[in-house]
Amino acid sequence: MDRPVSTLLQRQPKLAAPPREVLRFDRVGLHYDDRPVLRDLSFSVSAGETVALLGPSGCGKTSLLNIVAGFLQPTSGVALCNGREIAGPGPDRGVVFQSYALFDWMTVEDNIAFSLRCAGRPRDVQRDVAQRMARLVGLGGFEKSYPYQLSGGMRQRCGLARVLAAGPSVMLMDEPFAAVDVQTREALQEEILRIQASTGCTILFVTHSIDEAVFLGSRILLMLKDRLGAFDEFPVTLPLPRDLPENRLHPEFLAVRERVYRAMRQPPAQEARP
Numbered sequence: 221m222d223r224p225v226s227t228l229l230q231r232q233p234k235l236a237a238p239p240r241e242v243l244r245f246d247r248v249g250l251h252y253d254d255r256p257v258l259r260d261l262s263f264s265v266s267a268g269e270t271v272a273l274l275g276p277s278g279c280g281k282t283s284l285l286n287i288v289a290g291f292l293q294p295t296s297g298v299a300l301c302n303g304r305e306i307a308g309p310g311p312d313r314g315v316v317f318q319s320y321a322l323f324d325w326m327t328v329e330d331n332i333a334f335s336l337r338c339a340g341r342p343r344d345v346q347r348d349v350a351q352r353m354a355r356l357v358g359l360g361g362f363e364k365s366y367p368y369q370l371s372g373g374m375r376q377r378c379g380l381a382r383v384l385a386a387g388p389s390v391m392l393m394d395e396p397f398a399a400v401d402v403q404t405r406e407a408l409q410e411e412i413l414r415i416q417a418s419t420g421c422t423i424l425f426v427t428h429s430i431d432e433a434v435f436l437g438s439r440i441l442l443m444l445k446d447r448l449g450a451f452d453e454f455p456v457t458l459p460l461p462r463d464l465p466e467n468r469l470h471p472e473f474l475a476v477r478e479r480v481y482r483a484m485r486q487p488p489a490q491e492a493r494p
């Protein structure tokens with residue numbers, strides 16, 4: 221006897237929902253004038269992933285990030301964010317730059333609330349969100365300070381809070397900690413992982429540092445010079461919570477670091493000779 225479709229559907233075992241795809245590159249290519257930088261690049265990033273883009277200077281990391289940010293249009297192929305073709309910058313993608321890019325004449329609170337003010341959100345909402353974000357990045361108590369009164373690390377926290385306040389689904393970070401000292405850099409890396417765990421945002425993180433890529437990334441895409449964006453991929457599985465400083469000494473950390481290091485040092489493949 222035929223059963224109604226609804227009954228059959230109810231009897232299906234429940235499967236875990238597949239992770240939602242936030243970013244997709246489909247055969248993306250990029251030229252500057254006639255010079256190719258990326259060729260036929262395809263990959264996707266799921267919600268909640270922290271993907272580290274690692275590679276030497278000039279391999280195309282920033283160009284890739286700029287396509288996701290909507291600052292650059294691919295020469296060929298298509299780049300999608302949340303299922304829509306990326307046609308320009310948008311509030312679903314927040315960019316944290318290496319330079320802090322703060323407004324010097326505004327307080328920390330006003331800097332953080334900037335996107336909300338532009339969106340015409342009420343004053344009290346701006347203040348509440350700014351105060352919450354300031355606390356989230358460890359700037360509680362400094363809401364009324366000006367950028368010149370902050371250290372480099374605090375300014376970068378403020379830049380981070382300003383991006384977070386806009387509620388992006390993807391955070392794009394281009395060497396955000398390159399200008400701060402090692403101790404501050406490690407503290408900020410741990411902060412990023414705590415923020416990621418509490419907000420669930422997706423992160424694409426550009427770095428030159430193998431250690432930073434392994435500590436932050438749930439996945440590393442290793443791009444090498446003159447390979448037009450082609451990458452090797454390294455999953456990273458470290459104990460939770462990911463922000464544990466001891467993770468920097470964990471056997472998995474050391475093993476992935478060694479694998480990535482060896483891959484980076486491999487001589488380029490020789491062109492086949494006729």
Ligand SMILES: Nc1ncnc2c1ncn2[C@@H]1O[C@H](COP(=O)(O)OP(=O)(O)OP(=O)(O)O)[C@@H](O)[C@H]1O
Pocket residue numbers: 252257275276277278279280281282283284428
């Ligand atoms: N606006 C541009 N016009 C022409 N060439 C460019 C432009 N921007 C980047 N390039 C070139 O494209 C290549 C990739 O640059 P990109 O900045 O993406 O690399 P990167 O891996 O981010 O380097 P870095 O780590 O030094 O920032 C480099 O050779 C660079 O000189």
